[in-house]
Amino acid sequence: MTDDLLARHRAVLPSWMPLYYAEPIELVSGSGRRVTDAQGRTYLDFFGGVLTNMIGYDIPEIREAVERQLATGIAHTSTLYLIRQQVELAEKIAQRSGIPDARVFFTNSGTEANEAALLVATNHRRSHQILAVRNSYHGRSYAAMGVTGNRTWSASGLNPLQVAWLHSGDRVRGLLARLSADEQVDAAVEDLREVLATQTAGDVAALIAEPIQGVGGFVHPPDGLFAGWKKVLDEHGILFIADEVQTGWGRTGEHFWGYQAHGVTPDLLTFAKGIGNGFALAGVVGRAEVLESVSAISFSTFGGNPISTAAGNAVLDYLIAHDLQANAARVGAILADGLRSAVGNLDCVAEVRGKGLMLGVEFVRPGGSEPDPALTNRVFEAAREGGLLAGKGGLHGNVLRMGPPLTLTEEEAREGLAILVDAIRSAAGVAA
Ligand SMILES: Cc1ncc(COP(=O)(O)O)c(C=O)c1O
Numbered sequence: 001m002t003d004d005l006l007a008r009h010r011a012v013l014p015s016w017m018p019l020y021y022a023e024p025i026e027l028v029s030g031s032g033r034r035v036t037d038a039q040g041r042t043y044l045d046f047f048g049g050v051l052t053n054m055i056g057y058d059i060p061e062i063r064e065a066v067e068r069q070l071a072t073g074i075a076h077t078s079t080l081y082l083i084r085q086q087v088e089l090a091e092k093i094a095q096r097s098g099i100p101d102a103r104v105f106f107t108n109s110g111t112e113a114n115e116a117a118l119l120v121a122t123n124h125r126r127s128h129q130i131l132a133v134r135n136s137y138h139g140r141s142y143a144a145m146g147v148t149g150n151r152t153w154s155a156s157g158l159n160p161l162q163v164a165w166l167h168s169g170d171r172v173r174g175l176l177a178r179l180s181a182d183e184q185v186d187a188a189v190e191d192l193r194e195v196l197a198t199q200t201a202g203d204v205a206a207l208i209a210e211p212i213q214g215v216g217g218f219v220h221p222p223d224g225l226f227a228g229w230k231k232v233l234d235e236h237g238i239l240f241i242a243d244e245v246q247t248g249w250g251r252t253g254e255h256f257w258g259y260q261a262h263g264v265t266p267d268l269l270t271f272a273k274g275i276g277n278g279f280a281l282a283g284v285v286g287r288a289e290v291l292e293s294v295s296a297i298s299f300s301t302f303g304g305n306p307i308s309t310a311a312g313n314a315v316l317d318y319l320i321a322h323d324l325q326a327n328a329a330r331v332g333a334i335l336a337d338g339l340r341s342a343v344g345n346l347d348c349v350a351e352v353r354g355k356g357l358m359l360g361v362e363f364v365r366p367g368g369s370e371p372d373p374a375l376t377n378r379v380f381e382a383a384r385e386g387g388l389l390a391g392k393g394g395l396h397g398n399v400l401r402m403g404p405p406l407t408l409t410e411e412e413a414r415e416g417l418a419i420l421v422d423a424i425r426s427a428a429g430v431a432a
Pocket residue numbers: 050108109110111112114137138139140210214215243244245246272273282
């Protein structure tokens with residue numbers, strides 16, 4: 001029983017690992033975009049295990065690929081031996097990354113992918129100075145936490161890096177809020193020049209940035225801002241790392257990678273979450289010259305193992321064969337337009353933002369920009385009661401986040417939209 005499981009969970013797992021919902025749920029089965037909990041209630045899933053079940057649940061092509069690998073008797077060999085699926089997946093990712101002469105290193109998680117990117121960047125540049133963005137999240141190791149600009153997710157101040165902070169693309173609050181897109185780009189570039197001149201010793205290794213900040217509540221800068229930054233970075237030889245853990249694989253609809261909205265090519269790109277559709281698969285892609293900057297043995301026991309890369313190949317093949325990027329653009333527009341027209345004008349909604357199937361609604365106290373996490377929580381609970389799972393995020397916990405599987409259909413988008421609109425209106429006390 002779930003109640004019993006909750007007590008057992010609390011007795012044996014650490015309390016700093018949060019559980020969603022006043023009455024936490026156990027998801028016991030799934031199919032397509034729907035999951036069923038231990039009480040037998042079925043939900044439309046608009047969060048996909050934090051944007052990780054990118055294709056959806058119980059997808060035959062992925063299950064069969066994993067089952068084929070299991071049937072060989074080999075679940076694991078270690079990277080001391082050739083792994084056919086790993087090489088095949090690396091070839092596909094290198095080719096799709098947009099990075100010339102690319103090499104791929106596989107890890108188990110986004111944290112490790114960023115850790116590896118930071119390792120090669122700092123080795124390559126012989127500097128431990130890094131530029132990071134406020135309101136970011138990059139993972140839970142010391143270096144990844146060190147470049148995370150969110151107090152709620154910073155569990156330690158110990159940091160192997162020296163970090164200087166740039167402004168995020170927040171349009172609701174902060175120094176660059178309410179500027180026009182062009183003004184924001186100019187101000188952010190000027191800020192970068194000032195930060196380099198005042199907070200660094202000049203020889204900075206890299207800038208790490210998420211094209212759309214995931215944990216940060218889907219805040220994103222105006223298109224082209226990374227190009228403004230990159231011009232300055234190039235003057236100094238500073239590398240650019242795009243953390244595509246949430247934004248990759250066509251989720252933004254308009255592009256395959258989030259960085260492409262800015263007309264730049266990163267030196268390093270990190271990926272995780274969606275590519276495994278639930279199997280532990282992540283990694284970093286980079287120019288050979290940079291990724292080869294490791295002068296010792298460095299290997300990951302499980303990174304890119306036969307099972308996870310069998311899944312990864314099946315996920316990527318499915319994604320491309322079904323053009324899920326185009327689906328994200330089409331179905332995402334239904335959601336975004338529907339949300340904007342139904343709730344965009346409410347006093348308590350500061351912004352409906354995001355791209356493709358990565359959409360957020362930020363809630364504030366009416367008439368200003370004071371965050372309203374309590375209202376956000378009411379909306380979040382009401383959506384669940386209505387049969388829809390969503391996520392929460394933002395620096396102040398006041399953003400509802402939607403990151404459904406990229407296979408979401410138009411009917412499912414409309415169904416979810418109706419639940420969300422009802423949840424927002426009822427939680428905000430607005431008559432239907
Ligand atoms: C943008 C981003 N980078 C890195 C990570 C860390 O990934 P993981 O939890 O797989 O270590 C996350 C996780 O949410 C993320 O959203």
